[in-house]
Amino acid sequence: MRGPALPSYRADLGPDHIREAKAAAETGQYTSRDPLIIADNVERGLSIRVQGSAASWILKFRGMTKALGHLTEIRTVTTAREVAAQARAVIRDGGNLDVYLSSRRAGGDHGKARNKVDATKARAAGKWTWKTLVEQYAGEYLSNPRVTARGILREPSLRAAAEARRYLLMPEASALFERLLSELYVGDLEEIRDACAKAGRRTASRQFVAYSKGALSFARRKHSRIAGLEGAPKWWLEVEKLDSTIPAPRERYPSLKELARTLYVAENTRKNPDRKISRETTDTVLAGLWWLALTAQRVTAGLSLQKIHVLPWPDGPAGWKVAYFLPRMMKGKRPHSLPIPPRVVLLLERARAPKESAFVFPSTRGLKEKDRPLSRWSIATAIDRLRGRSANPKAGAEFDGPDLLEGIPVFAPHDLRRTFATTCSDLSVRGDAISAVLDHADPASTGLPPIRTADITRVAYDYSQRLDLKRQAIEAWTNALFAACDDEWKAHQPRRGMLRIAPKHEPWYSTMERQKAEAKPQIDLAKLRSLEEADW
Secondary structure, three states: OOOOOOOEEEEOOOHHHHHHHHHHHHHOOOOOOOOEEEEEOOOOOEEEEEEOOEEEEEEEEOOEEEEEEEOOOOOOHHHHHHHHHHHHHHHHOOOOHHHHHHHHHOOOOHHHHHHHHHHHHHHHOOOOEHHHHHHHHHHHHOOOOEEOOOOOEEOOOHHHHHHHHHHHOOHHHHHHOOOEHHHOOHHHHHHHHHHHHHOOOHHHHHHHHHHHHHHHHHHHHHHHHHHOOOOOOOHHHHOOOOHHHOOOOOOOOOOHHHHHHHHHHHHHOOOOOOOOOOOOOOHHHHHHHHHHHHHOOOHHHHHOOEHHHEEEOOOOOOOOEEEEEOHHHOOOOOOEEEEEOHHHHHHHHHHOOOOOOOEOOEOOOOOOOOOOEOOOOHHHHHHHHHOOOOOOOOOOHHHOOOOOOOOOOOOOHHHHHHHHHHHHHHOOOOHHHHHHHHOOOOHHHOOOOOOOHHHHHHHHHOOOOOHHHHHHHHHHHHHHHHHHHHHHHHHOOOOOOOOOOOHHHOOHHHHHHHHHHHHOOOOOHHHHHHHHHHHO
């Protein structure tokens, strides 16, 4: 029983005390200056406080007084004691009690409220959010040189960095941007993967999974504590790409004869006649198409060739040169040199890049603002134009036109590497020579030091570039492709009766070779004979 005139007292709190406090709040007889406080004998620091019309549970601990909630929110003494004990634990651990209580009032249980507290504490400590992860992974890790576990230097991968940002920060992933890594679960990544697939964005779906795994593995391996992943299981490795988004392996590619026909059509049809769009394929794009066909290099790396990286081959056959590709442009991030036969050297002359560009195959759009090579999509777009369609399925009816490559399987520029490998194999070229040209060597076998600009000429010939070995495959391949092109052009020559074949009815390399031969100074035999007689 309480004393009749005391405003505050202690008791083993129960339902009767709750009813008493509610009744007192209805009368409003207690003020903030003279409240009614009923302290609990069981849970240390827990009390019911009534002032004015408000009746609340309060906790006193470590010199602070915190309102745990109204009696209408925490309805039983048992619940109030649990909340008080949990609140004291939050304070002891240095957590934000206001965040915890706010989460409880919003309907969260102890686990969710505690997670909210931990997240707030983690943010204050600078733990990584998704956006921070992307910046560290793409902006720092992929964009700078790094050394692998085997001690091999890998050059920066700016293309991979750009793609990582693109897919990890795409609109579908916006719900993750401000989330802490420690708050994420398998389902969070799967939801984004599935949303992309449902929208028909199959590439985005599988690339998001791939880059998410790479980024999170990097964070745990390199920055586990600050990333908030210290000791965490690698749950993200459980996320898999959907089977429906994985493209079927490419099996079709143009044969040697079909490639020759493609090159013929491209040379003689700068604009598909029945298409509404008037844009023509440029000389630079045509030269880029021939270059990829003749060298079998990956599109981005092949088109990135710089003028200063077309080097002489001092100990090589007459007329041959060496094309050097920077490590950062290669998939394996290592130097790659390729011997170039004389006819292919003519192609580099044909490209006729502007003096202000550093590239052999420059993009002419915006050249004054930024010097850059042809886009990796430029060659594919040129081929699609010949097929009467655009690489962009949303382009509209203005791209409709006849398929000038009818009968030739649909292929991408990258598939020309398969044509090269198959043809060389049929010609009994050594497998290691084919692989060397394609840059399929094992990167673990080349522990290369950093390369400075001044070292490029030396590196082009050193570091086991195996130019003589690569020459075997390049020579066999280019001879075969030029022979197939000769046959294709001959099949389209005018009928007999023409006194002379017009230049447009012969391949560009035949024209250039003829012009070079005609440009050579002619020897006057009569004058030479008279000079010889004078000497005698």
